[in-house]
Amino acid sequence: MLNKICKIYFSLFVVLSLNLFLISLFLIISEKSFIMEFCLLNFSNFMVNFSILIDWMSMLFMSFVLFISSVVVFYSDEYMKDELTLNRFIYLIVLFVFSMMMMILSPNLISILLGWDGLGLVSYILVIYYQNLKSYNAGLLTALTNRIGDVALLMAISLFLEYGSWNFSSFLEFFKFKENMNLIMVFIMIAAFTKSAQIPFSSWLPAAMAAPTPVSSLVHSSTLVTAGVYLLIRFNSSFSENMMKFILVLSLLTMFMSGLGANFEFDLKKIIALSTLSQLGMMISILAMGSFDLAFFHLLTHALFKALLFMCAGSIIHNFNSCQDIRFMGSVSKMMPLTSVYFNICNLSLCGLPFLSGFYSKDLIIESFSMLNMNMFVYVIFYLSMGLTVCYSFRLLMYTFLMDFNFSSLNMVSEKSEVMLESMGLLIFLVVIMGSILMWLIFPIPIFICLPFKMKILIAWFILFGIWIGCETSKFGLSYSLLSIQNYSFSSFSANMWNLPFISLMMNFYPLSMGKKLCNSFDQGWLEYYGSQKLFNSFIYSSKFFQLFSKNHLKIYCLVSVCWIFFFFFCW
Incomplete structure (x- = not known):
């Protein structure tokens, strides 16, 4: 209920x-x-x-x-x-x-x-x-x-x-x-x-x-x-044109960094988060090339399968007692078959499998990008990022569904929640069919793509290469174990998103610590001593002094009279 x-x-x-x-x-x-x-x-x-x-x-x-x-x-x-x-x-x-x-x-x-x-x-x-x-x-x-x-x-x-x-x-x-x-x-x-x-x-x-x-x-x-x-x-x-180029370079680097980092990550939610970052870079890169309608198209299709991907991941984590490490998962498809079907459909839509919703926007973006006259750096980074997307998607698929079950032998992994399954079922139909519907709505006149056969087949080669790399590396048990042992600095550098979290924490740490020192020395120090507290003490002193005149003491009356006579005769 x-x-x-x-x-x-x-x-x-x-x-x-x-x-x-x-x-x-x-x-x-x-x-x-x-x-x-x-x-x-x-x-x-x-x-x-x-x-x-x-x-x-x-x-x-x-x-x-x-x-x-x-x-x-x-x-x-x-x-x-x-x-x-x-x-x-x-x-x-x-x-x-x-x-x-x-x-x-x-x-x-x-x-x-x-x-x-x-x-x-x-x-x-x-x-x-x-x-x-x-x-x-x-x-x-x-x-x-x-x-x-x-x-x-x-x-x-x-x-x-x-x-x-x-x-x-x-x-x-x-x-x-x-x-x-x-x-x-x-x-x-x-x-x-x-x-x-x-x-x-x-x-x-x-x-x-x-x-x-x-x-x-x-x-x-x-x-x-x-x-x-x-x-x-x-x-x-x-x-401006120069700003568009600057945006393009940063978005391409974001795509590459997030795709590379996801291949070294073992946290289920972080892998999907890094895939979001990769797709955002893809949207902004095609936007920087002037195709805002393509960016909006991918924004809508990506919203569908990414929402369902997180919901499937949440269902898996929920059943695994909040465990998010993919190394403890495996053979989930046997215990959670419907969730596994939903998860794999979203994963394949992320990779651009025909004819799911992600294919219509992603394939159109890639082919439109291939028709542009750009330098080799842009194309290499863009196509490598596409391959890395497929690589971490199939690595995730291997770890969670095809490899051995590594969780506790005392478990209750099953699909018992009808509410969660029904909510995921509402989205799965849109993940399958909404791509083609949106394509005819947003682009009533089809976009004409004219590419040589080598360029047309290039992305297919990168996808197949990404599938092979993702499946092979997941067989080591600990992903990229060879790199992790012999070149730990590279794997750590990639998994930590090129050390951006440390840089961000340092950038936040120094202003916050400086603010604390300024607060202690100025707000609660000099400004307090010579500002509000000084004013407060002055008011108290002056009010106590003037309060003496309201007490009607004879000596005060005589003293004021003497002062007044002295002032009248000598200072007038």
């Missing part, structure tokens, strides 16, 4: 999602978009308006966010049933979704900032939900990294004052060649990179795995990490 609050929000989100999907279909067919403005405050000549942008992109994205959120709420009722604060957890998820909706719908930077800050604040609360040392550290790293993007967005808002409005959609094309706009775009890029965890802000995304698995499923599919990509899509027409 579903919790009452879960049932209410599940029904509400599903109905809203279906309605918004139908509205997006109407807007795609009619090729229309609307901007609605509401006056929140009108005082003299001061007016505050709240704007809503209704176009096919915002409606379609919001329908996906609401549907995935409804499934996550349904899933959470069983996964979090032992929590005393389940209702508070559901309210936090609803607040999280509301912040994302505000960010999606708004063409105004001020209301975008409200949704942006709402995402950062609620994500911090959700990451520290379990309230242990690991959660606190991960939450602090997440919050401090995202604050950099918040400051960048505030700087962009202040620079937009030159144009007289924060509704950027109305004048973005007109002012795109102004010098001030380039500086604004730099701040927008920094904000998007912090939210979507691109280099050098990548360390917070795997750390955020300290949150409960339903939160990870929501965050890594359609809400927090996709906010940066969505912001770049909205501002895509204003980036």
Whole structure:
């Protein structure tokens, strides 16, 4: 029996999602978009308006966010049933979704900032939900990294004052060649990179795995990490050519770093988190090449199979008594057959197997990328990253499903939760069929791809090579044991995401320690001594002195009379 609050929000989100999907279909067919403005405050000549942008992109994205959120709420009722604060957890998820909706719908930077800050604040609360040392550290790293993007967005808002409005959609094309706009775009890029965890802000995304698995499923599919990509899509027409190249290089390095790190990782949730980071790099790289519609297409398909992938991983972890190490798993398909089917379909969709949803967006991105005139570095990194994606996917498949069972002999691994299976079953059909549906909706005119046979078959070779490497290395028992023994520094360097977490902690440590010293010496030191405390003591002394005159003592009266006579005769 579903919790009452879960049932209410599940029904509400599903109905809203279906309605918004139908509205997006109407807007795609009619090729229309609307901007609605509401006056929140009108005082003299001061007016505050709240704007809503209704176009096919915002409606379609919001329908996906609401549907995935409804499934996550349904899933959470069983996964979090032992929590005393389940209702508070559901309210936090609803607040999280509301912040994302505000960010999606708004063409105004001020209301975008409200949704942006709402995402950062609620994500911090959700990451520290379990309230242990690991959660606190991960939450602090997440919050401090995202604050950099918040400051960048505030700087962009202040620079937009030159144009007289924060509704950027109305004048973005007109002012795109102004010098001030380039500086604004730099701040927008920094904000998007912090939210979507691109280099050098990548360390917070795997750390955020300290949150409960339903939160990870929501965050890594359609809400927090996709906010940066969505912001770049909205501002895509204003980036200069040099900035596009810079974004391309960083996103490609993020793809390569996360793909390489996932092959050395043994934590189930972190492997899937690093795959999210790799796919975000892929979206931003094709966006940097000018194809924002392809980036949005992959954003939607990726949201479906990544949400289900996390839910399957959560079901496995739930049955393995919260064990997340893939070395203890094996032969899961015998004990959890339906979850294994769902997991493998999502994994193959991530790899781009025809004709799952991930294939339509990923194959189109790769072939469109291959048609561009880029240098060898870009192509090598891009194709290697594709191969690494397949490599860690099949390595994960080997460890969890095909190798020997290494968990405790006294176990109760089975599929007993109907609620979790039903919630995953709601998504599996979309993972299979939604790619082709979205392709015909977003691209009514098919994209013509013309490639030589060697380029056409190149990605197939990289995929086969990745499958072989992933299967072979997992046979060692401890992945890459040869490298781990003879070249431990390389495996440690790769698994730790090129030491970005240490750099991030150092960057956070020194400002925080400096702030503590300044607080002790200034706020609680000199400023306290010569500031409020000094003023307080002066007021006490003066009030005590003047209080003497109100006590009506004869000696005080005589003393004042003498002083007055002396002043009258000698100082007049």
